[in-house]
Amino acid sequence: MRTTCKAALALTAGAALCLPPQAAAPAAAPHTAAPAADPTYGILVFSRTAGFRHDSVDEGVTALRELGAAHDFTVTATEDPAAFTTDNLARYRAVVFLSTTGDVLGPAQEAALEQYMGAGGGYVGVHAAADTEYDWPFYAGLAGALFQSHPAIQPATVRVEDRAHDATAHLGAAWQRTDEWYNYRTNPRTTAHVLAALDESSYSGGTMSGDHPIAWCKDYAGGRAFYTGGGHTAESYAEPAFRRHLLGGIRWAAGLTQADCRPETGYTPLFDGTGTTGWKQAGPGGFTLNDGTLTSQGGMGLFRYDREITGDYSLKLDWKLHGDDNSGVFLGFPASDDPWSAVDHGYEIQIDATDTADRTTGAVYGFRSADVAARDAALNPPGEWNTYELRVTGERLEIFLNGRKINDFTNTDPARSLRDGHIGLQNHGDGDAVSFRNIRLQQDGATPGPRTGEIRGVNDTCLDVDGAGTADGTRVQIYACNSSAAQRWTVSADGTLRALGKCLDVSGGGSLDGTRIQLWTCNGTGAQVWTARSDGTVRNPQSGKCLDASGGTWEDRTQVHLWTCHTGPNQKWTLP
Structure with missing residues (x-):
């Protein structure tokens, strides 16, 4: 410390509030540190298209090369899926999917990308990267959400939700720009950290009910994944703010900068x-x-x-x-x-x-x-x-x-x-x-208005009502997320979690480890009250125990039950 402490408090916890030393001249004005240069690294830019091809791909590659020249990374651009081998991918700190479309990798290449991410690799998806590999569940999780539709190219207001991430820290709270604004099949907010979202009232054609993420990041399968929905137009790659947005996503995916990319609601x-x-x-x-x-x-x-x-x-x-x-x-x-x-x-x-x-x-x-x-x-x-x-x-x-x-x-x-x-x-x-x-x-204990959506749990599965049944006693389980009504839960102000018109319920109001969790007619009892805690658990206050995916392998149809709280991965849930 550079300070002299108030004598009576010199040994207290607050020594950081010590008085500055006396000086004859005024203190110097604060200075801003010059950012340190990144170490040299390489990225792979992949732009193969098996569907629609964007005219902006060439401008995107050029922009990434120029960013690399200015910021100490080298760019290898390819449309050859043979580049996706374990040994070759290991050369790169990040892989950029630049407006890819359709099925662009074969089974061997898909396995290599999965291994790359598992070894701590980085993924950057740009625009039509969300219009890619619809039948590969790993990729759907990697991208965070897949393309559904889009309106005409038009200006819109982007609301910047995170101004700390390197991809968005340079932006104001509102970012005005023109692009082709994708609607997505699912909302990534429960599985990714949303950096920016579209204001659907600022343009025509948004279909995501007013919650429309457009850029996000997430830790995924051992690596880092970043996606931005911008970049349809060639003009995008000449915009300084959009280029800096891409640079920040690359730096984070490559591990050159840190950020909190856990889902946040x-x-x-x-x-x-x-x-x-x-x-x-x-x-x-x-x-x-x-x-x-x-x-x-x-x-x-x-x-x-x-x-x-x-x-x-x-x-x-x-x-x-x-x-x-x-x-x-x-x-x-x-x-x-x-x-x-x-x-x-x-x-x-x-x-x-x-x-x-x-x-x-x-x-x-x-x-x-x-x-x-x-x-x-x-x-x-x-x-x-x-x-x-x-x-x-x-x-x-x-x-x-x-x-x-x-x-x-x-x-x-x-x-x-x-x-x-x-x-x-x-x-x-x-x-x-x-x-x-x-x-x-x-x-904890706050009572916000009702929120409806998926409840995500271990291995990126969803809390699911078996067979979408509505009979009292229907089992509740985890299952691959599929956007069905059986996985659509409402978090109500009274503390209940509701699906298909009924409530998540502790069988018999029990408190023993292993007590069955089921769907039951809502009845206002403590067996149906749940509290989302800041440690990620969902607790039943009446029993003092947690919603838990049973066992240790957590596959589709794994039943949920009540268990002593331990904050393991099978007790971490992300609510709407």
Whole structure:
């Protein structure tokens, strides 16, 4: 640290709020670190078409070559499926499917791509990559969604949902552009992290009921998969913003930058970039608001969310260091106009590029260091955005950086509580410029309006009513997702999960491990109440146990039952 501490508090958890040393001259203005050059790597661009061929393919290849020349990657362009061998694919950090159409690979080539992804490879799908390999389930999961239809080429508004991912961080909240806007057969939101979505009111011909993802990312089969629906027109590849969008997708798929690409639903914005209503500054200094971004200035102070947060919750926020800067996120402190109240009574999750292990990014400041190796693998450098998830369950705090768990801390101090208190952002002092975007909260026990769609579980299967039966006692199982009514669930405000007009039910209201889960007439009992937790489990509060896919192989028709919660993969569910 570069500070001198207030004597009475020098040994507290909040030493990060220390006073800056006295100086005769004003502090230097914050500087922005120059981005480090990427190491040289190679990508394979594949543009074979067995159906419609886009006139823009040549412009796309040219644009990717130009991006590579400017950003240290080499491009091998081919339309020969023979390039898809295990040995050849291993030469590339990412494979780009550039407006491919139809069945473009044979069984041996498909197996090679599956092996490539399983070894940690990267996939980038551009536009008609979603109009490809309809009969290959692995590819449908890789692309995230497949083409259904499209209206005429026209301008539309793209709503940017994630401004931390390298593919979208350069964009504003609304992106106006002209393209051919695909409708997709399924909504990828439950299986992928949506980066941007179309505003269907801004153009004609959208058919996805107002929730229309158009760019997304996901961890898939051991590798990374990115897709963008843009790129139909030749003019797209001359647009600087679209070219930067492609570059960011390639960099992420190739593992050159990190991001949280887990599916995300059920979060409420605390700061969405449009204003700071509900926030209050404690102490000197503050934050500027520009382009949907809060940036710290001066200090030492704290920007506090004025509503107390209680119970279990998941807090997500995006942040960026501009250089060797310092800030932090405080949890569990009482309301006060004195920022030192957060030091004495709360916990700080540190943001600092260079301090000691227990006082640098990912640490619970003064209490527990992050797993430094995991943190280093997940961390983007100054000048690039990062995403924290701070997950509080009881008095346990789990810290995720760009989707990777880097710290696990349990409060044992009876004078403090992670479950009850306020959250705040630190403005550390002159010369420390740290920026924040998209602060959002998910709380257990919240009652949002009804939502309908698939419930996705282990191995990317769906929660399914056997045979679409409606008789009381019909078994509930996992099955390959097929968009049928048997897999269409409504998450209701009363805590029930409903399909085919009936409720997901614990047989006999039981609580023993292995108790059957079934479909039953909705009756208002505790056997039919379910709570989605921030750890991914779905719990029945009456029994205190979790919805669980039985056994250890999890194939089609594997029955679900009640089981002691352990947060294994067969207890992780993504709700609509």
